[in-house]
Amino acid sequence: MNRTAGQNVGCHAIPHRSIGWHGGCTHFVAMLCTAGIIVFASEAGAQCSARDVLQNQLMHRATPSAKTSPIPVGSAVAVPVWKTITVGTFADSLALRNALDAAGCRIGDTVGQILARPAFTVSATKTDVGLVAVSVAELGFQTDTASLADIYARARQLGFEFAAAEVAPQLRLQYFDQPIGEFLIIGMEPIKTWTGEPLILTVANGGAGLILIGQDGSADAEISVTSRFLFVRPNEAPSPKAAHVLDEAAAPVHR
Secondary structure: OOOOOOOOOOOOOOOOOOHHHHHHHHHHHHHHHHHHHHHHHHHOOOOOEHHHHHHHHHHOOOOOOOOOOOOOOOOHHHOOOOEEEEEOOOOOHHHHHHHHHHOOOEEOHHHHHHHHOOOOOOOOOOEEEEEEEEEOOOOOEOOOEEEHHHHHHHHHHOOOEOOOOOHHHHHHHOOOOOOOOOEEEEOOOOEEOOOOOEEEEEEEEOOOEEEEEEEEOOOOOEEEOOOEEEEEOOOOOOOHHHHHHHHHHOOOEOO
């Protein structure tokens, strides 16, 4: 966001003895004020549209892509942090939803339900969260697809931590330079819609703008091994005994 957003735009007419000139100046300055406010508002407005995403990528240094190598990882601590975001910056889920709307970030109908569910909460404390990107193949699966239950079990074995549901919309608001074609699945506990359907959230750029969508969070949901998940990186290295267990867990999975 432009740092001028939310600031008052000061407009001052230079005093003059001529009433006619002063009136004309006041009208002229008022027009300038209006134009300035419109400019500032547009700069601080939607950043999720395809045009704004392209402008962000051209004007700023882009965040490295979350693309990963298919080489299986040995443990979560061996995977570098891809991106650090901040959670706990909104009072409640409604304020977070309003921020998504203000930025022009589109969300699916089911995501709207998830954000309104009691199970979706926001952190009461402002905290930085280090996210790591890992593909299903990197988790050791050598088949075309793997079930969500197996993926999560494998991730836990390797020491990855689940992300809070708040991470998904916060990442959407803090990742405006996401490359086209990138879909990042948040490794999180599924949240049920009003009809009882379990969903997990995906931060994506499908080419028509930045979006936040939901996808099947059932234990038996089959997910391509090329798909990439975002988990939270643990802060501490494992003990030697735990490291040995992780090495065994890193063996490729054949099904």
